[in-house]
Amino acid sequence: MKPVNYLLLSLLGMSLHVSAQTVVDDAWVRATVAGQPSTGAFMHITASSDSKLVEVQSPAAKTVQIHESKMENDVMSMQPVASVPLPAGKSVAIVPEGYHVMLIDLVGQIKVGDQVPLTLIVEDSKGVKESIEVKAKARALNSMPMHHDHGAMH
């Protein structure tokens, strides 16, 4: 009986793996100074079917929220959002100047090189939820997204 169970489990695991088609690249968090209560997490997410990022969890912070930054007339505005659309096959940038993840009320200081665990909850169009474990490496406080070195973004 037992081996069959294992087989079933591993088959189930395989099928989960096959349906788990959301790929997360280049996940990082911005390191903090001592006493700084929050920071941001950034990455690129590609889902194979139309989905949305509905939640992010992390043991590094008491509260994790998804926010969106918008720049208009040199005013940077911030809003919490319920979800981030992940259109099929499109790499969606989770970046400081767009959708980003806020780690609020940090448990401790995040130092350069720390591996911060994140769990992404992605929901497909049928309402099926998938959770993806990611380790986001802490980069220096003064890290800049690459394209800032190449001129105006707007």
Next chain:
Amino acid sequence: MNELLTRRRVVTGLGLLSLGLIAGCDSGSGLSYKYGKDLSNEILGRKFKLRDAEGTEMMLGSFRGMMPMIFFGFTQCPAVCPTALARAAQAKKMMGPDGDRLQVVFITLDPERDKPAMLDAYVKAFDPSFIALSGTLEETAATAKEFKVFYEKIPTGDSYTMSHTATSFVFDSRGVLRLGLSPSLSAKQCTEDLLTVMSVC
């Protein structure tokens, strides 16, 4: 003979030029910037009084002889504040020896959460020469108003984030407002315009 005359003319010309460099501080306008906005007709930031991490009262006059670049933000800002601070640090390096006269000043719009010591460590993580200033809620509001800086709290559950103007304000070494740098400009673009300000004062 001819050659000598030419050389003398050149030397005289250079002398006049350097004289012009000293006297040039008086002219409030006439500079053309490649990327930033000429703010020499605006009167902003003349009266603010805030405090640094040691509690020393600081105002525009405290930076006389330096070229202050002032901008507003808060440490729980994910995007534009660290990007602007990192850009300022890069520009300061790109300016070479002239960069020593650039004084980057970060004013917090969130004095309730940005306590002076943490705020100071935050800006100094970008460059040890950077200065952070804070005040009471009233002083912060008055300073923002003086700079025509918009800001507001955006509630997010139990917490809040902030929206705010992300322009960097550049004054010359006599405290005359010169230049506004948009957050969308690169460090290199900022450097070019900062050197233009420095060329007159």
